[in-house]
Amino acid sequence: MIVGDRKPMDEILEMLEPYENILILGCGTCVTVCLSGGEREAAILAGQLRIWGKKEGKNLNIMEHTIQRQCEKEWVDEMRGHVEKADVVLSLACGVGVQLVAEMYEEKAIYPGLNTTFMGYPVVHGTWLENCRGCGNCVLAHTGGVCPITRCAKSLLNGPCGGSQDGKCEISKDTECAWQVIYERLKKKDQLDWMNSYQPPRDWSTAGDGGPRKSVKIEEVID
Amino acid sequence: MKAGSNLEKILEAGKFAVTSEIGPPKSANANVIRKKCGMLKGFVDAANITDNQTAIVRLSSIAAANILLQEGIEPVAQMTVRDRNRIAIQSDLLGAAALGVKNVLCLSGDHQVFGNHPQSKNVFDIDSMQLIRMLKDMRDEKKFECGDEMDVEPRLFLGAAANPFADPFEFRVDRLAKKIDAGVDFIQTQGIYDVPRFEKWLNEANDRGLTEKVYILGGVIPLKSAGAAKYIKNKVAGMMVPDEVIDRMKNASDAKQEGIKIAIETIEQLKNMKGVHGVHVMAIEWEEKVPEIVKESGLLPRPTA
């Protein structure tokens, strides 16, 4: 899923400073599941802002609303009534959602309430780990299902660097060395050949280094 | 001859090579480098110039290499893939070759979180393995990475690092084999304190015939204090210091001298190992001690190639 973290409050308050009618817009999919932008987080943020407003002597009208997905036009369109009542929308969606809302309500002030951090999964309740960078050229078939592009701090392709020790990455003892994991998995499966042979430089053009990406399912598109 | 460097010649001649390392200053002060050159001249066959080691900004390794050439010491320019993409690397090394640099050490580079610009964006467009192959192709095939041809190729003697003390240990010889396959000419290893582990790695490399395909220079880093030894053991990823070594440093009346002694003992051991073709003495900010270490190890005078 897409993981996000709520923006620092100072930044949020600065964005909202000029406005009185504020809509906190939650998103019901990824950011709900990663506990950063769903109904509950929207309610908590709204509560915080109300207290802040009263404390500052502002006459704020804080509204909360959560929709299924802010990254789909139809859903975003459905909340037009709510948006119209607000001067500003603080979207708790990922960057995708914020952009679509901004696009569909061009006349409104649309601000992000989250920093979209990465794509990952919860290791244990409350802790998420990044494990895909969407590089557009998946190598998982060769690496025992562990992505070296994402999980190796140097995105190496030819095995662990000299900083790998006791299964940990050189950048921190809390980070596991992806290549250690890959090595163990492949060894167990008796599939070390790929890792033992030279891997040439990658084509990063699919990873966004070739400019903004677009995915077209030609079978779905009527020209 | 691949590059015709002094280092290459000494190794080709089957002589025991000695290299050392010079860290460029964190400023534009060329005199620092010149001073260090003075210390090393006549005691080493070549000296490495580090490339923004531990991701701390220092004077450029290629520029420093040029100063070494002026001072009459053969440089080994270090090149990491952390800060440059394949375009910049190829360009810089063409320049280096044009200036007369003949040795390059291909490295991944320490991650920038350690350095003084932890907020910077890293590159890692290619990895050290791919860097070796890219430079080999430039030298031997006269081809850029993209396949385009060039007329005058960079003649570079290609080095790489090997770390027998990193994990997974079983993969470390495989990785050496990969580097050889990629086209490396010589290897400088991580600093050796745990000699048995190094030997274990070397024996396997010998068994697989790898030491006949590449020159191996054992890394030696003299210790200054017991505290430094403990720091290296606990804090530096990919390095091992056995407790006996720490104890020796702790119990010594003159710790610095003990560090030098340990370094010399290690070199003595390396000299007698099959598959070791030289030593790489990394006296970090302690370059003045290199002559003593080289001398006491019986490696003087340095042969002329």
Place this chain on the structure above:
Amino acid sequence: MEADEATSTSEVPEEFRPRIVAYCCNYCAYAAADLAGSMRLSYPPDVKVIRLPCSGKVEISYLLKALEEGADGVMVAGCMEGDCHFMEGNFRAKRKVRHAKRLLEEIGFDSQRLEMFNLSSAMAGRFAEIILEMTERIKKLGPTPLRKGVKD
């Protein structure tokens, strides 16, 4: 008011009676409050208890809501750590209160107005003490800044 009742402090104007909401676990704090009654322990009347099945039932929005509505203080009281009737509800409550305190601090609201306490059902004396402690604390902090009314 009787002279020996330990509710008056010198610093704060006499008329300020704090309004404090206490979310209490049915199994410990609420029971301790009941026992405090049985033992006729006296404490200030400024706290109103809301009974919950477990302190783990406390939501962050309950805490914020009370403050937003103008409570001068909010407290959560759960079982002693390790003694939760529902295994670990009090630990979840502890985390929530800690988080809520952070949320308050980041909007510049004094998080001392919110506190979590742990006690067992037998600790009637402790309950009275906690109420006194919280009342005193809030009296020192003065009325909630939210009741100053809207500035123009």
Place this chain on the structure above:
Amino acid sequence: MIRSALVIGGGIAGMQAALNLADQGVKVTMVERESSIGGIMPKLDKTFPTLDCSMCILSPFMVDCSRNSNIEIMTLSEVDSVSRENGRFKVNIHTKPRYVLLDKCTGCGTCVEKCPKKFPNEFDEGQGDRKAIHFLFPQSIPQAPAIEYENCTYFRTGKCKLCEKFCEVGAIDFEDKGSTVEKEFDSIIIATGGQIYEPDGRKEYGYGEYDNVITSLQLERLLSASGPTMGEVTKKDGSHPKKVAFINCVGSRDEKVGHDYCSRVCCMYGLKEALLLKEHEPDAEITIFYMDIRSAGKGYDEFYNKIRYEDKIAEFIRARPAEIFENPNKTLSLSYEDTQTAEIKDLEVDMVVLNVAIIPSDGTKELADKLGVGLNKYGFFEKSSFSLGPLDSSSPGIHICGMASRPLDITDSTNQGIGAASRATTDLASERTFPPSAGYPELETDEKRIGVFVCHCGKNIASVVDVKALTEYAKKLPNVVYSEDNIFSCSEEGQRKIMEAVKREGLTRVVVSACSPRTHEPTFQAAIRSAGLNPFLLDMANIRNHCSWVHKDKAEALEKAEILTRMAVARVANLDPLSKTSVGVTQVACIVGGGVAGLTAARDLTRNGYKVHLVEKKPYLGGRLPKLASVYPEETSGSELIMNLIESADETGNLTVYPASEIAEVEGFVGNFEVTIESRDYVDYSCDDCGKCVDVCPVEVDDDFNEGLTKRKAIFKQNTFPDKYYIDPETCTLCGECVKACPERAINLETQTSNVSCGTLVVATGFDAGDPEELLKHGFGSHKGIVTISQVERLLHEEGPTGGDIKKHVGKVENVAVLLCADMRWGKNDYCSRYCCLTGTKTARTLKERFPDANIFVLYENLRTIGIHEDLYKEAQSMGVLFVKYSFDEMPKVSYTNGLKLNVKDQLLGVELDLPLDLLVLAEGGVPVEGSHELSKKLRVPCSGGGFFQEAHVKLAPVDTSNEGIYIAGGVQYPKDVADSVAQGSAAAARALTIITKEALEVGGIVSFINPELCAACLTCIRLCPYGAIAINEDGVAETNIAKCRGCGICTTECPAKAIELRHFEDDQIIPMVEQYLGEVTNGG
């Protein structure tokens, strides 16, 4: 005829027995001679080793007893006489006058306040005061005071009657003469408990004479937050003690006072009190005088180690002080011989705590005579058999539990109390009876018509809160259409008025502003339900406990009462009618594990008339017991005991055995589990014992039945059930030779899968004896003379590999050492296995019996022959077995290269002993059986750290698990001896009976509800539910299993989509209370 039982004694064992009987449809009369039930537990501050508040954990059980319609509590009562008629008991019960009428008293306590006389409080062990009319303790059940005749001014002088004057409900009755009733019962449970030894027999300690020598129970009261000093530990002069000594074994292990048994609990409560004392008085210097620290139980040794070695709470001195002198400044001087240094020393302290023994409670002899049951030599009730009948007296139909038979801790008293509930219902023809479900009326209108009833509680509320004003105030609250005040809302009249008003005014919701919902909500729920209203449409404002009793200022109190009432009105307006639903129960049990605990459970369940599926991993039943030459103290062979159990269960026709079988999968929940059993019982019962299969079997392995001393084939037979050949599936290679050789075609090498439906599961998979890895450290396996106790049992067994002659194995038996804690407590396994001191000492004694001239040493670190097993220790000692204390810091060293030798440093004599040995017996402890973790995952029952199954509560729910309907018994929970395993087997059976005796279970009510429209299927609730009650349903969203939900509400607060509500505590029922408290008061409605 309705099934009925008499429980004598209302302590923890008696309550557990009564609750578990009542919950399986038995009418229970509980007779208690004090004015409240509770026993000793209400006096305790906290309980070891978890330091739970004693009253907190006990109180719900007491309240349950008082609310259970199958339980009649008779306090101030004793059994007068007993006779038997047609297999039933006729019992006369005499009740002493309370002088307070229970049907009238509301427990308001005004009388206690007004009573002018104070006397030393017996409940506080003579510390502090109480009135002549008093509650035994604040939470007493029944919630009514009693007048102490001897101390009452009226009874002494004929004047006073203040209590009567102030009682507004006329509950005081000075004419009360008490009563005697005759009742009939199917069975009787003795749960009369024990009492502490009053140490006046040890004059040298000056108890009762010196100011600051107190008993451990007195200290317990001082530590208690509700004790006489409100939790302050003070000396007689009111100051705080800075130096305190605890003396263990006061009255225990002490022939002088005639209690030479070990009281089993004192080491642990002593440690606990030392710890609590240190918490109260962080500067206090504490010294503990001890003989052995007997911290033998789950988590006990860890508790001891933490206190002694990690936190260093106290100094430990192995000595028994000879005498105590009181100095003029009231400090105390102790003189003692340090047995580890042999020096005579003195110690001066401020306070001495005597860790006193447990002795039979007063009146035990008289009661035994009335019941016609015997007493043991210590004066406790005698059991039919120590090991196999730990809950039975020698008289059929009369059962014993708790400390009535021997000193026990709360956990074991609970085990026995619950267990007695299954023993007392076996082999009966009478019928079970359950209270009918009261029904949950629906609400027919959306109209909110709220009635508010304000209670005076006599003067309790009315003297502080202006009740009339509050009643008028309530009338103006939103949606309130009616309000009235009552003198006592909870009295019969008060309840009738509420019911009438509900009907007359068409009320749809009710608020009672009175006392605590914790005590009175059920009362008023029942009242509105009788008036046709759903019981969940009620809320209470606690204007007594939280208001009138704690505030003195009338204006403030009224204001607070108004707010509390306003809040309750706001909540009740949004409450929804809830209902519970019936789920049918599969009235069958499944037992996993066929050792002594599992078989005991099987016997009790089958003899209660229920079908049992018994799954055993081994191809034969019996577990460890059939291997034993003798079971202490019965001296009967283990296999005989097991065969008796099996026959007793089998003859009912209710038992299905699955040998060589394992649980593959468990689905479902309490009342309806689906269990998949995989069986590898390859040989069927047409086997005619010819043994040809054995001849052809090519697999030879160590015979585990003979503890590896001999070999056997993969197909084999042992002298236990079933009586046929069988194959050990773990070693069988499925080669098929036996199939070909069998003339009866009795062998089929296919795995059979059976699916069994059951309402409950009992897990009794036992423990494994000995940790091979640790035993290796003593040379086990390297020398013939180094054996385990299990091996000795086989070597002494007539049917064992040497025909009972151990000499055949080791040659001569002249020098023997038994090493206790061989694999426990000092290395990898840092816990005490509890039973090995017993088996080790028993082995030493048996060997001494066989070889009187042999030198036999027992090497111990702390000798833990707990309870009456102390007998065994003394017996062995008197026979000449030598006991040597060693230290874990200087472990005994074994050498065997040049003859077997052992070197040990005797910690008491300080000398090193070099012992040449013929036999070194390693007393092995218990470790979790292989596969415990896998089984625990299948059952969704957690394991505690070491791998033993985790009980729901270490003290009061020792056989329950966090998965309701699944119970544990025996070694799977923790290593224990046969008697304790049997008691737990019965306890698990009793718990299982509370499920399968019912045709249906009521579920639902206050449970969580997940709105499928909002659920994002994020799994947060599933991960965080402590009871595994939530799962993703067929529609791909989370759904609560209302049978598993316990209503904590944790899921509701964590759901990121706010899709979950806890019924009865929904956001729109909580938030309006906050708004009504803090917002502007809305008038009118």
